[in-house]
Amino acid sequence: xxxxxxxxxxxxxxxxxxxxxxxxxxxxxxxxxxxxxxxxxxxxxxxxxxxxxxxxxxxxxxxxxxxxxxxxxxxxxxxxxxxxxxxxxxxxxxxxxxxxxxxxxxxxxxxxxxxxxxxxxxxxxxxxxxxxxxxxxxxxxxxxxxxxxxxxxxxxxxxxxx
Amino acid sequence: xxxxxxxxxxxxxxxxxxxxxxxxxxxxxxxxxxxxxxxxxxxxxxxxxxxxxxxxxxxxxxxxxxxxxxxxxxxxxxxxxxxxxxxxxxxxxxxxxxxxxxxxxxxxxxxxxxxxxxxxxxxxxxxxxxxxxxxxxxxxxxxxxxxxxxxxxxxxxxxxxx
DNA sequence: GGTTAATATGTTATAGAATTACAATTATCA
DNA sequence: TGATAATTGTAATTCTATAACATATTAACC
Numbered sequence: 335x336x337x338x339x340x341x342x343x344x345x346x347x348x349x350x351x352x353x354x355x356x357x358x359x360x361x362x363x364x365x366x367x368x369x370x371x372x373x374x375x376x377x378x379x380x381x382x383x384x385x386x387x388x389x390x391x392x393x394x395x396x397x398x399x400x401x402x403x404x405x406x407x408x409x410x411x412x413x414x415x416x417x418x419x420x421x422x423x424x425x426x427x428x429x430x431x432x433x434x435x436x437x438x439x440x441x442x443x444x445x446x447x448x449x450x451x452x453x454x455x456x457x458x459x460x461x462x463x464x465x466x467x468x469x470x471x472x473x474x475x476x477x478x479x480x481x482x483x484x485x486x487x488x489x490x491x492x493x494x495x496x
Numbered sequence: 497x498x499x500x501x502x503x504x505x506x507x508x509x510x511x512x513x514x515x516x517x518x519x520x521x522x523x524x525x526x527x528x529x530x531x532x533x534x535x536x537x538x539x540x541x542x543x544x545x546x547x548x549x550x551x552x553x554x555x556x557x558x559x560x561x562x563x564x565x566x567x568x569x570x571x572x573x574x575x576x577x578x579x580x581x582x583x584x585x586x587x588x589x590x591x592x593x594x595x596x597x598x599x600x601x602x603x604x605x606x607x608x609x610x611x612x613x614x615x616x617x618x619x620x621x622x623x624x625x626x627x628x629x630x631x632x633x634x635x636x637x638x639x640x641x642x643x644x645x646x647x648x649x650x651x652x653x654x655x656x657x658x
Numbered sequence: 659g660g661t662t663a664a665t666a667t668g669t670t671a672t673a674g675a676a677t678t679a680c681a682a683t684t685a686t687c688a
Numbered sequence: 689t690g691a692t693a694a695t696t697g698t699a700a701t702t703c704t705a706t707a708a709c710a711t712a713t714t715a716a717c718c
Contacts, residue, residue: 364686366686366695368685368696387676400697401697402699403675404696404697405697423586423640424585426674426676426704441624441628443636446637452632454624462616462619462623463618463641466603467643470648471648472502472614472646473646473651474643475608475646476643476645477644478640478643478644479639480585480639481629481636481639482638482639482640483635483636484635486632486633489635528665528714530667532666533666548704549703549704550703550704562667563669566705566706567667567668569704569705588675588703588705659718660718661716661718662716662717662718663715663717665712665713665714666712667710667711667712668709668710668711668712669708669709669710669711670707670708670709672706673704673705673707674704675703675704676703677701677702677703679698679699679701680697682698683695684696685695687690687691
């Protein structure tokens with residue numbers, strides 16, 4: 335399991351790298367990586383945080399790429415269904431995937447103080463969920479795993495209990 | 497870790513038992529278990545499934561217990577904050593807790609075919625989330641753990657891939 | 659008991675998130 | 689090129705949730 339999100343990194347290259355990985359994946363799988371879809375992923379990658387659909391739509395509108403909710407939601411549906419982005423259920427928001435292409439179940443660490451979100455990998459078939467599932471005969475297809483708390487930075491300084 | 501939800505059970509007693517447990521807990525902690533709060537919990541307990549706030553509000557309205565959204569949301573906030581009920585983030589819905597009083601982190605198994613929801617216990621400080629958290633220095637306060645898939649019944653018969 | 663403070667409810671309005679439905683366009687491939 | 693499928697444009701609507709403020713109830717204290 336690895337984590338990305340609370341550390342410093344070469345952001346420009348991280349955006350570029352993710353974009354070309356997605357590009358390659360779409361080419362290989364004959365998926366249409368259209369202007370809107372590409373731009374939404376770019377927005378999510380460059381902001382590097384969880385964004386609401388309407389917040390994304392505002393950017394698209396400013397750029398003349400679409401003005402109605404379905405435009406944003408459809409692009410997001412595409413990105414999420416191909417795992418280029420994820421939905422953070424707790425926030426009703428979306429975030430670019432930090433390792434597109436690989437099959438994985440994301441787990442999120444959500445800081446309630448600074449709103450940073452870090453993505454980690456989970457293995458739901460193992461661990462607690464997997465045990466419950468196999469005991470009861472439940473077949474897991476997807477898993478939502480999100481922790482809410484304080485990131486390392488906010489834990490040190492700032493607000494103890496807002 | 498234990499699971500309740502996909503099995504048959506003595507429902508009348510389960511409702512009654514949960515209600516009196518909550519009653520006792522409120523008395524002991526000087527919490528006001530008012531008519532609306534009590535009725536919302538009763539509805540959730542007797543329906544024994546995840547319900548949207550507006551669905552609950554419809555019932556309240558029919559009974560003259562309140563007609564505007566804040567009435568339902570405030571009652572739900574009370575129930576959730578004291579862990580008498582939980583929010584299922586994936587469904588934007590609420591469900592009565594199957595073991596009120598005990599401190600716990602609920603995990604849910606959500607059947608995408610019949611919409612049944614089973615509650616299990618999770619231990620986020622252990623397992624996958626806990627490991628990521630301690631590695632990165634993230635302090636977990638709450639966890640959302642929800643699996644989506646097929647319950648034992650739906651797995652056998654019915655729809656393979658709706 | 660009566661006064662005050664805290665808590666809870668009633669109500670209006672609004673904000674935020676997501677989908678339906680249908681028309682128009684663009685891409686894919688035979 | 690023409691037929692088909694996929695994508696986008698747009699309007700309207702539904703569902704989810706909260707803000708703000710007035711009123712009523714309950715708890716606490718003298």
